[in-house]
Amino acid sequence: KLSHDGHTYNPGKGSAGLHPGLKTYGVIDPAEKIGAAAEEKVWECIVIGAGYTGLIAARDLVKAGKQTLLLEARDRVGGRTWSAEIEGTTFEMGGTWVSHVHGRLFAEMQRYGLKDSVSMTRTEGGGAAYFTIDTGSGSRRLSLKEASEMTFRAWRIFINVDGQDGRSLCPLPYSSLGNSRVSREEVEAIDKISCQDRIDQVADQLTADEKALIESLVPHCTGGTAANTGFLEMLRAQALQGYTPETFEECWTLYKIKEGQSTLARKIFDDADRLGLQYAFKQPVRSFVEKDDNVTVTTASGMAYKAKRVINTLPLAVLPTVQFDPPLSKLRQEAIQIGHVNHLTKVHAEVTGDLRGLRGCTFPGELLYVYGDGFCHGDESTRITSFAGDNRGVLNPLQQPEKLVTALKRFHPMEIKKVYFHDWLSDPYSLAGPAWYSAGYLTKYLDELQSRHGNVLMANSDWASGWRAFIEGAMEQGALAADIVMEEVGIQGANAVVS
Numbered sequence: 284k285l286s287h288d289g290h291t292y293n294p295g296k297g298s299a300g301l302h303p304g305l306k307t308y309g310v311i312d313p314a315e316k317i318g319a320a321a322e323e324k325v326w327e328c329i330v331i332g333a334g335y336t337g338l339i340a341a342r343d344l345v346k347a348g349k350q351t352l353l354l355e356a357r358d359r360v361g362g363r364t365w366s367a368e369i370e371g372t373t374f375e376m377g378g379t380w381v382s383h384v385h386g387r388l389f390a391e392m393q394r395y396g397l398k399d400s401v402s403m404t405r406t407e408g409g410g411a412a413y414f415t416i417d418t419g420s421g422s423r424r425l426s427l428k429e430a431s432e433m434t435f436r437a438w439r440i441f442i443n444v445d446g447q448d449g450r451s452l453c454p455l456p457y458s459s460l461g462n463s464r465v466s467r468e469e470v471e472a473i474d475k476i477s478c479q480d481r482i483d484q485v486a487d488q489l490t491a492d493e494k495a496l497i498e499s500l501v502p503h504c505t506g507g508t509a510a511n512t513g514f515l516e517m518l519r520a521q522a523l524q525g526y527t528p529e530t531f532e533e534c535w536t537l538y539k540i541k542e543g544q545s546t547l548a549r550k551i552f553d554d555a556d557r558l559g560l561q562y563a564f565k566q567p568v569r570s571f572v573e574k575d576d577n578v579t580v581t582t583a584s585g586m587a588y589k590a591k592r593v594i595n596t597l598p599l600a601v602l603p604t605v606q607f608d609p610p611l612s613k614l615r616q617e618a619i620q621i622g623h624v625n626h627l628t629k630v631h632a633e634v635t636g637d638l639r640g641l642r643g644c645t646f647p648g649e650l651l652y653v654y655g656d657g658f659c660h661g662d663e664s665t666r667i668t669s670f671a672g673d674n675r676g677v678l679n680p681l682q683q684p685e686k687l688v689t690a691l692k693r694f695h696p697m698e699i700k701k702v703y704f705h706d707w708l709s710d711p712y713s714l715a716g717p718a719w720y721s722a723g724y725l726t727k728y729l730d731e732l733q734s735r736h737g738n739v740l741m742a743n744s745d746w747a748s749g750w751r752a753f754i755e756g757a758m759e760q761g762a763l764a765a766d767i768v769m770e771e772v773g774i775q776g777a778n779a780v781v782s
């Protein structure tokens with residue numbers, strides 16, 4: 284089914300070649316399944332948002348027999364993770380890669396029969412198997428081994444602030460504020476510095492290329508800049524992937540669900556639907572009002588639904604677009620106003636020939652990293668995937684799509700047939716990428732963001748304890764919030780179905 288989301292750019296037609304909407308398994312049609320008395324009753328729980336946080340929460344709740352209503356602004360499931368199906372090829376428009384270190388995600392893949400259905404970005408033996416480095420002193424090609432060794436050496440110097448690759452400062456990354464090895468003061472002290480501060484500390488140990496690789500890898504990971512991203516963020520990321528840069532690719536950018544992320548999201552939704560979930564898509568929520576222990580949720584179309592508990596999964600950047608009565612705490616409002624740093628762009632291109640082995644970094648640049656990402660539409664062309672960090676004011680893919688083509692060609696001479704992307708920054712239901720924090724943010728605001736607001740539980744990958752900014756973090760948040768609701772509104776028979 285055709286979703287409202289995503290864009291195709293056909294470079295042959297100048298800026299007139301831009302078209303909205305892509306097909307995906309994620310579209311829910313009909314958009315509503317909701318009883319006539321939905322506005323009169325008091326629901327046990329209303330879940331807002333059908334991203335992975337909301338899907339896991341809604342599925343777990345109906346499995347436990349809870350009367351649950353799911354409200355979503357878009358026409359599809361998956362939120363910031365969805366796959367477009369274009370002439371038989373799958374393009375991941377947001378969240379993409381999976382890994383065995385993402386235990387909750389792998390458990391869901393197992394549950395829905397997808398654990399063995401994995402494909403790889405950067406196929407072994409693919410064409411153009413080298414790394415283009417263009418970091419200020421002209422473009423040249425490195426072997427993949429040379430590029431990896433250069434990156435690992437530089438990254439180790441960057442991370443190794445404690446002589447133990449971050450182990451002493453971030454011994455338990457899921458519990459960065461509450462572990463017994465380091466005091467909160469020590470974590471606060473390290474959280475004061477930005478990635479750029481840390482790069483400046485070690486700059487004399489790095490070559491110009493190595494320094495540029497770190498200055499571009501940080502935005503590649505966080506969608507911000509080295510200057511606006513907190514160093515603790517990278518320490519946590521390194522800890523989560525096992526305190527070594529060697530595992531970066533396999534934990535972050537290698538394995539994908541063959542059938543696409545929307546297939547998994549859809550299976551979770553269909554499971555919940557089968558168990559009695561009621562839902563309404565294309566229904567943006569506007570306000571939450573709590574009175575007499577119940578919360579009334581009002582949508583843009585004026586529908587008002589009441590529940591004992593609400594699980595609100597709106598992303599951090601979207602929270603200012605909804606109203607709360609009583610108002611959010613001052614500290615949470617401050618956190619929302621500051622927001623996070625991720626203003627990334629991700630684009631796919633279909634290019635002629637075999638560029639499956641290609642990788643590269645251009646910095647400074649409008650697109651920072653590129654990966655060959657398998658054949659598309661048979662074996663005549665390759666899908667390549669590219670990322671920019673904070674590109675606000677530099678490259679707006681909706682206004683200047685032709686610039687994407689110029690930026691892509693800096694990695695390698697290539698004939699570009701089509702470009703596909705989702706502009707997450709102008710999308711009113713994301714307004715940013717997944718959250719990475721600036722210096723000082725985690726220690727000051729994370730606890731507050733995770734706390735509940737009366738009977739509204741706040742759950743989103745943007746403030747997960749573990750793999751924040753990943754699908755895994757969304758699943759963590761959805762499962763925890765559903766557990767709280769089950770505890771508080773009482774566990775009923777597992778097979779109770781909503782009437």
Ligand code: FAD
Pocket residue numbers: 331332333334335336337354355356357360361362363364376377378379380381535566567568569596597598601605627628629707711712713715716717742743744745751752753754755756757
């Ligand atoms: P969301 O997916 O944002 O869900 C929130 C839902 O709320 C959305 O469906 C939204 O439409 C809905 N909503 C918003 N406003 C309203 C409203 N007013 N009323 C009703 N509904 C509303 N993660 C990985 O693990 N691996 C990756 O490779 C990876 N790559 C990524 C690449 C990109 C470009 C992006 C954008 C993200 C990537 N991520 C990746 C991160 C991952 O996609 C997210 O962490 C995860 O999808 C967030 O899920 P969520 O449910 O917490 O939030």
